[in-house]
Amino acid sequence: MNHPVRRRPALVTALALACSVALTSCTAGPATGPGRAAASPASADPASRPGLKAFYGQRLRWTDCDTEGYVCARLTVPRDYDDPGNGKTFVLPVARAEAGKPDRRIGSLVYNPGGPGAAGVQSLQEGMDEAFGRAARDRFDIVAFDPRGVGASVPALTCTASEDEAEEEASEPPMSEGVAPLHPRTEEERTAAAEGARAATEDCERHSGGLLRHVGTQDAARDLDVLRAALGERELTYLGWSYGTSLGTAYAELFPRRVRAMVLDGAIDPSLDWSQRVLSQSAGFRRSVDDYADHCAEVAGDSCPAGSPDAIRALIEGLYTRAERAPLPVSEDSSYAEYGGMDATAVLDAVSMAMYTPEDQWEPLSRALAAADSGDATELGALDEEEPAPADEDPAPEDTAATEDLTPEDNEGAALTAVNCLDVPHPRDLDAYWDALPRAEKAAGVYGTAGVTAGLTCRGWPSGGRTPHRVDADGVVPVLVVGTTGDPSTPYEEAVSLADQFPGGMLLTYEGMGHTAYGRGGACVTEKVDAYLVGLKPVRPGATC
Numbered sequence: 419m420n421h422p423v424r425r426r427p428a429l430v431t432a433l434a435l436a437c438s439v440a441l442t443s444c445t446a447g448p449a450t451g452p453g454r455a456a457a458s459p460a461s462a463d464p465a466s467r468p469g470l471k472a473f474y475g476q477r478l479r480w481t482d483c484d485t486e487g488y489v490c491a492r493l494t495v496p497r498d499y500d501d502p503g504n505g506k507t508f509v510l511p512v513a514r515a516e517a518g519k520p521d522r523r524i525g526s527l528v529y530n531p532g533g534p535g536a537a538g539v540q541s542l543q544e545g546m547d548e549a550f551g552r553a554a555r556d557r558f559d560i561v562a563f564d565p566r567g568v569g570a571s572v573p574a575l576t577c578t579a580s581e582d583e584a585e586e587e588a589s590e591p592p593m594s595e596g597v598a599p600l601h602p603r604t605e606e607e608r609t610a611a612a613e614g615a616r617a618a619t620e621d622c623e624r625h626s627g628g629l630l631r632h633v634g635t636q637d638a639a640r641d642l643d644v645l646r647a648a649l650g651e652r653e654l655t656y657l658g659w660s661y662g663t664s665l666g667t668a669y670a671e672l673f674p675r676r677v678r679a680m681v682l683d684g685a686i687d688p689s690l691d692w693s694q695r696v697l698s699q700s701a702g703f704r705r706s707v708d709d710y711a712d713h714c715a716e717v718a719g720d721s722c723p724a725g726s727p728d729a730i731r732a733l734i735e736g737l738y739t740r741a742e743r744a745p746l747p748v749s750e751d752s753s754y755a756e757y758g759g760m761d762a763t764a765v766l767d768a769v770s771m772a773m774y775t776p777e778d779q780w781e782p783l784s785r786a787l788a789a790a791d792s793g794d795a796t797e798l799g800a801l802d803e804e805e806p807a808p809a810d811e812d813p814a815p816e817d818t819a820a821t822e823d824l825t826p827e828d829n830e831g832a833a834l835t836a837v838n839c840l841d842v843p844h845p846r847d848l849d850a851y852w853d854a855l856p857r858a859e860k861a862a863g864v865y866g867t868a869g870v871t872a873g874l875t876c877r878g879w880p881s882g883g884r885t886p887h888r889v890d891a892d893g894v895v896p897v898l899v900v901g902t903t904g905d906p907s908t909p910y911e912e913a914v915s916l917a918d919q920f921p922g923g924m925l926l927t928y929e930g931m932g933h934t935a936y937g938r939g940g941a942c943v944t945e946k947v948d949a950y951l952v953g954l955k956p957v958r959p960g961a962t963c
Contacts, residue, residue: 527558530662535833537569538562549937615874639668653678674894700862706906746795839876896922904931
């Protein structure tokens with residue numbers, strides 16, 4: 419659901435968004451052999467170790483957040499669950515919107531908004547609780563947290579130099595960016611892509627090397643259980659969007675008998691390897707761009723950049739081709755001005771990001787595409803820019819409940835890369851990527867080849883030691899998986915697969931376009947999800963909204 423802040427636009431793609439590349443790619447749970455998770459954790463509860471007693475004994479100290487209507491706290495978790503007593507920790511911000519009907523309160527409902535890399539506390543204070551149905555908001559405290567290394571977590575990941583380091587690096591010879599093609603074919607293009615990815619990996623290792631092995635989804639799931647205990651809950655009620663489905667799956671595998679209810683919306687299939695994940699997600703984006711062309715007139719009306727679906731497709735393909743020859747021009751105040759304009763990867767990134775919420779993004783995308791076709795890509799480059807949060811120069815000590823914004827400028831992108839690369843094993847051999855390019859092109863065109871190239875950053879990443887596997891969560895309650903038929907980032911097929919992998923898993927299908935369904939799929943989705951969360955009402959087989 420989130421996107422990386424660009425440092426080298428030619429090396430970043432929206433297809434690394436949700437857990438596949440992305441952004442997408444986040445498998446969960448330990449594995450010891452191909453296609454199979456480790457033995458069921460139910461027989462050896464990870465929380466039963468004596469070294470974790472102090473962490474599980476915490477109680478959160480709530481104070482008013484900076485945003486009225488929310489209360490905030492901090493949770494301390496061990497940095498290394500294999501050595502929890504070594505004194506190194508993460509301190510995670512937590513925020514809560516209290517139940518609308520406290521006299522009928524069921525408990526806490528913890529959610530993750532996606533990413534990986536999304537700061538939960540910020541999302542809640544920006545009104546994410548309004549995405550929940552009235553029934554859920556009345557009966558639950560809505561709780562969010564920043565996962566380890568993310569947002570205002572202390573410490574937080576960064577792949578960007580400090581001011582002093584930046585001055586030192588500025589004296590070094592600059593790396594040549596050039597124009598990165600969406601499908602590197604020549605030896606020169608492939609060498610440049612590999613070198614750029616290597617440099618990006620080295621940046622993260624240089625600035626966050628001590629954290630990179632400790633920010634995977636399995637450790638974040640253990641943190642989620644510490645949070646459950648600190649909230650005073652015997653069992654966890656949880657909703658995860660997009661990457662949040664990977665976090666929920668990992669929790670269910672580690673703590674299957676601690677789940678009260680779990681909704682996974684915008685599902686990621688943990689059984690897919692890195693190349694299968696790229697093909698799945700990139701095909702989803704390609705289908706969504708086709709949907710945009712077919713339905714633009716219905717959603718964007720007169721703003722559509724061309725008069726027919728075929729003409730819209732041709733315009734977009736033409737922009738990619740032009741941007742591969744030379745960056746598309748932007749105004750001097752554009753964030754792309756320092757790079758000489760928008761290269762093809764940046765254009766593809768902007769188009770792909772606009773597929774997430776058609777109801778909000780297709781109209782501005784249409785205007786931006788028309789302007790770019792006329793020679794000014796400034797609007798296109800601004801589509802996914804966000805207002806940066808103000809830096810805090812005097813962070814509170816870790817033992818207070820304040821929640822100042824400690825987010826490094828590039829934290830979301832750094833966390834997205836770090837979690838995806840650690841969670842999903844990637845090959846070390848460059849030939850594996852080049853061999854995957856023809857399959858990716860056949861399956862999804864430039865969306866596929868760009869996704870393969872984006873995965874190069876993970877080639878030199880620390881290994882998380884896990885392999886793709888089917889869900890192993892014996893004893894878990896029936897989990898509700900929600901899938902959107904036209905989802906660009908987490909294709910519907912993955913929701914079908916994930917629901918099938920959970921014992922007693924239930925699937926709710928939303929027939930629509932855009933990323934995820936709960937909170938944007940209408941009253942039908944809201945009523946069915948809320949009935950499950952509040953009253954544990956099962957969703958019947960074949961349920962569709």
